Amino acid sequence: MTKRLLGVFSALIVVWLIVPTLVIVPMSFNSAPSFNFPPQGFSTQWYENFFTDASWLRALFSSLQVAVLTMLVATTVGVLASLGLAKLRFRGKGLMEGYFLLPLIVPGIVLAVGLYSLFLRLDLLGTLPGFVLAHTIVSMPLVITNVMASLQGLDPRLEQASASLGAGRVRTFFSITLPLIAPGVTAGALFAFVTSFDEVVLSLFIQSPSLQTLPVKIFNSVTQTNDPTVAAVAVITMLTSVVVMLIAQFATRKRKRPVA
Amino acid sequence: MSEGSVTEAIAVAGAGRRRRAPENWRPLLLLVPAFVLVSLFFLAPLIDVFVRSVTDPQPGLQNYAWLVSTEANIAVVLRTFGTAIAVTAVCLLLAYPYAYLMTIVSDRTRNLMQLFIMMPLWTSILVRTLAWMVLLQDTGPINGLLAAWFGIGPVPLIRTTFGVALGMSQVLLPFMVLPLYSSMAKIDKRLLPAASNLGANPVTAFFTVYLPLSRPGIFSGGVTVFILGLGFYIIPALLGSSKETMISALIQQQISVFLMWGQGTALGVFLLLCTILILVVVSRVNKQGSLFPGVER
Numbered sequence: 322m323t324k325r326l327l328g329v330f331s332a333l334i335v336v337w338l339i340v341p342t343l344v345i346v347p348m349s350f351n352s353a354p355s356f357n358f359p360p361q362g363f364s365t366q367w368y369e370n371f372f373t374d375a376s377w378l379r380a381l382f383s384s385l386q387v388a389v390l391t392m393l394v395a396t397t398v399g400v401l402a403s404l405g406l407a408k409l410r411f412r413g414k415g416l417m418e419g420y421f422l423l424p425l426i427v428p429g430i431v432l433a434v435g436l437y438s439l440f441l442r443l444d445l446l447g448t449l450p451g452f453v454l455a456h457t458i459v460s461m462p463l464v465i466t467n468v469m470a471s472l473q474g475l476d477p478r479l480e481q482a483s484a485s486l487g488a489g490r491v492r493t494f495f496s497i498t499l500p501l502i503a504p505g506v507t508a509g510a511l512f513a514f515v516t517s518f519d520e521v522v523l524s525l526f527i528q529s530p531s532l533q534t535l536p537v538k539i540f541n542s543v544t545q546t547n548d549p550t551v552a553a554v555a556v557i558t559m560l561t562s563v564v565v566m567l568i569a570q571f572a573t574r575k576r577k578r579p580v581a
Numbered sequence: 582m583s584e585g586s587v588t589e590a591i592a593v594a595g596a597g598r599r600r601r602a603p604e605n606w607r608p609l610l611l612l613v614p615a616f617v618l619v620s621l622f623f624l625a626p627l628i629d630v631f632v633r634s635v636t637d638p639q640p641g642l643q644n645y646a647w648l649v650s651t652e653a654n655i656a657v658v659l660r661t662f663g664t665a666i667a668v669t670a671v672c673l674l675l676a677y678p679y680a681y682l683m684t685i686v687s688d689r690t691r692n693l694m695q696l697f698i699m700m701p702l703w704t705s706i707l708v709r710t711l712a713w714m715v716l717l718q719d720t721g722p723i724n725g726l727l728a729a730w731f732g733i734g735p736v737p738l739i740r741t742t743f744g745v746a747l748g749m750s751q752v753l754l755p756f757m758v759l760p761l762y763s764s765m766a767k768i769d770k771r772l773l774p775a776a777s778n779l780g781a782n783p784v785t786a787f788f789t790v791y792l793p794l795s796r797p798g799i800f801s802g803g804v805t806v807f808i809l810g811l812g813f814y815i816i817p818a819l820l821g822s823s824k825e826t827m828i829s830a831l832i833q834q835q836i837s838v839f840l841m842w843g844q845g846t847a848l849g850v851f852l853l854l855c856t857i858l859i860l861v862v863v864s865r866v867n868k869q870g871s872l873f874p875g876v877e878r
Contacts (some may be wrong), residue, residue, distance in 0.1 A: 324682070324685065327678050327679075327681065327682040328682065330678050330679070330682075331679045331682050331694065334675055334679050334754070335694075335697045335753065337752060338698070338700070338701050338754060338755075339697065339700060339701065341709070341712050341713060341716055341751065342701070342704055342708065342709050342712045343712075344712045344715050344716055345708060345711060345712045345715065346721075348715055356714070356715050356718065357720050357721075358715050358716070358721055358722045358725075359722070366724050373721060374841030377736065388850035392863075397614075398614045398615050398618060401611045401612075401614055401615065402611060402612050402614070402615035402616075403607040404608070404611050405609060405610070405612040406612065407613075409608045409609065409612075417612060417616075420616075420619060421615055421619055423619075423623065424619070424623050426598055426805075426809075426856065426860070427623075427627070427812075427853065428808075428811065428812025428829070428852050428853065428856060429814060430812055430829040430832050430833065430848075430849065430852070431627065431630060431812070431832075431849040431850075431852055431853050432623065432626060432627065433805065434626075434630055434832060434836060434845060434846060434849050435625075435626025435627050435628075435629050435630040435849075436626045437836070438625045438626065438629045438630065438633060438842070438846075439622075439629055440686065444665065446710050454618070454622050455622065457618060457622075458618065458619065458623050458771050461615065461618070461619075463645075515703070518705075519705035519706070519707070521705070521706070521815055522814050522815065532614065536705060536707050538709055539711075540684075540707060540815070543711065543714070543819060544818070544819070547796060551711065552711070555707075555708045555711050556710075558705060558707075558708060559704050559705070559708050559876075562704060562705060563700075563703050563704065566699075566703035568701075570696075570699075570750050
């Protein structure tokens with residue numbers, strides 16, 4: 322009885338979590354140029370708008386470029402750091418790990434203001450390196466937590482065995498360690514991609530007319546114009562992140578320990 | 582590493598005469614790139630914010646004096662804290678039964694329930710906020726239903742604190758469910774029947790046995806939701822109104838609109854200090870809690 326009541330309650334929560342977002346899908350096929358729900362008629366005009374508008378396409382391209390580069394940098398640096406943290410047994414280890422994870426809890430707006438100020442001086446505002454550096458800072462913690470989780474399940478004797486058979490450190494890493502922690506690395510990399518692809522607050526501050534990512538353009542469009550094209554853009558970004566995250570979910574499926 | 586001592590000995594022998602001492606510091610090199618990146622593009626910007634707050638436009642504490650002496654600022658701070666508290670309470674009330682159900686269902690159902698909680702995290706906050714804008718507007722479906730069923734409206738939903746809290750709760754709920762569940766999963770299921778065997782009614786058993794044991798999860802989830810809630814920018818900007826600004830929007834406004842770097846950064850330092858203070862206090866009170874409540878491995 323209690324269980325059934327809990328079930329109904331939880332089902333309602335699931336509906337509240339997931340259904341409201343889906344409203345954006347019918348809106349993107351609205352034939353009327355408004356945000357009124359329910360939409361009137363069916364039309365693909367907003368998608369056509371998106372794919373024929375140079376500024377939207379440029380934003381999409383910038384976003385993909387920044388996200389791929391961020392993924393590469395954050396994953397490389399994050400995996401190295403995780404390996405270092407896993408191998409070290411010194412007292413400041415916890416502190417060091419905490420230092421790398423700190424960007425997860427510091428309010429985005431404070432970091433955004435700081436980066437804006439710093440980038441102003443370094444002339445990095447609205448540049449590709451600027452975006453990649455800023456996004457790497459907030460993506461790397463996710464790589465580190467995922468890779469550290471994988472490393473915890475790794476039997477250190479396997480690496481020792483490899484070394485005893487004559488493999489060097491680099492060879493051992495690529496032929497033993499990396500394949501074993503691959504699910505964690507893949508998941509971390511995909512999380513990094515999505516984090517960068519969806520990042521808004523930092524991007525709003527470091528944008529320039531020459532370089533805007535898709536979320537920045539969506540935000541500007543919502544606050545400054547009333548163009549229903551954003552509904553189509555929202556659906557496209559939503560599909561992108563959901564597909565990437567499904568792959569991440571699939572990659573980690575074989576792992577026993579759930580990652581929160 | 583006592584259990585691996587034999588294989589370790591073989592490994593050392595196999596590695597030849599190489600000394601083991603350098604192994605101790607070599608892994609440190611692996612940390613260097615991350616350390617440099619985080620120091621240059623995370624710590625340095627935060628230090629920059631602090632320095633600006635006490636030097637812009639001239640050295641001194643005038644920006645902090647402005648912060649505490651301006652009535653509008655106090656109102657914004659109180660509103661931000663109030664909203665974050667309300668959102669934390671709503672998330673706790675919704676997440677607790679959900680997380681509890683996760684501990685008593687089959688593995689398959691539990692995985693499904695976990696998937697439902699993770700799924701919203703896969704969609705950007707911006708897209709979800711956009712969806713709430715459509716739903717909550719005066720001509721939106723919620724007001725449409727209210728008018729059709731009760732003949733009232735349009736009820737102002739968007740551009741209200743209620744709208745902001747609704748959107749924030751939806752986004753932050755997963756951060757409450759996950760730590761709650763991981764804490765509840767550790768509670769021995771025989772304790773509740775044991776309590777009722779000893780004569781406690783379900784309510785007493787819950788409040789004296791189960792609730793105290795789930796406290797680490799409540800703390801972790803609560804702190805995460807609260808501090809994330811304090812710093813929200815996108816949702817208040819799009820679902821709130823300019824009359825009901827929160828701290829983040831005020832910071833943005835001071836810097837981007839009024840070019841008052843000192844005042845904006847002072848607000849930023851204040852927000853950062855609040856976040857740190859809450860984390861430190863809670864990790865003291867809650868011994869089991871880590872500094873990173875949301876990030877559990």
